[in-house]
Amino acid sequence: MLIIGAKGFAKDVLGILHENNELNHLVFYDDLNTDTEDKLFGEFPIINSMEAARQYLLNVDNRFSIGIGNPNLRGKMYHKFIALGGVLTATISQKIDVGHYDVNIGEGCNILAGVKISNSVEIGMGTMIYYDSLINHDVVIGKFVEISPGAIILGHCKVGNFTHIGSGAVILPGVVVGNYVTIAAGAVVTKNTPHHTLTAGVPAIIKKKNYYFQH
Structure with a gap:
């Protein structure tokens, strides 16, 4: 699964996925913050381009979830990642x-x-x-x-x-x-x-x- 965001609420989403044992091929997406590491908690890759996200959704796992709190941004991210071929998925x-x-x-x-x-x-x-x-x-x-x-x-x-x-x-x-x-x-x-x-x-x-x- 791809989680949009790599800070704040995205870490809460990670907690759910850990609890549900759904960590296989998990990645995070963040193209805004320049102070993020290559991996969240040294374990989960963070990708930072729409092309990389598209390749992941097409070739690895088409599921994505939104790890951003703001309702307006959540709506915008939904439309962007659906257009890449993603499937919005509950956590x-x-x-x-x-x-x-x-x-x-x-x-x-x-x-x-x-x-x-x-x-x-x-x-x-x-x-x-x-x-x-x-x-x-x-x-x-x-x-x-x-x-x-x-x-x-x-x-x-x-x-x-x-x-x-x-x-x-x-x-x-x-x-x-x-x-x-x-x-x-x-x-x-x-x-x-x-x-x-x-x-x-x-x-x-x-x-x-x-x-x-x-x-």
Whole structure:
């Protein structure tokens, strides 16, 4: 498998792959940082050109996962590596608790240890869910969402595409969160949140508009 990124969240993805014994032919991709070594932890090769990535995906393993946290960058990397012939692939810890009924986890999600997902939950492709987050029943989460550690999304909520939910934030039952929204760490969201906004506080209020590039 090829992991996009070689720092930060990519190391968390490595932890999942180590846990799942999926280290065979594992490589990382980083064309931005000039201070990286040739190998991550002296073991896993880091490639730094799109041509090298293309050759790997065509000749070694066509699977890739996104080891970058930013929702907008995750979407961009998805399109770039799909165009190279890659197949977006999930990395999911074995140490999560998932409901037995009506749970749909999209392709390419990254889900870390301690996450709890209830029944009747839909999670869009490319979404990342950090340690110890809780997703309650009847929740729909869009694509390329970033859910930070300890976030709580309660029943019947909907979360739009390319949204970032900060650490320890709580979204109360029935709330609809739009696309390209940033919810600050520790916020308690009590009412619907429109697209392209940053919201913070207890209870959360809109602080400013988010002008993310829209896919």
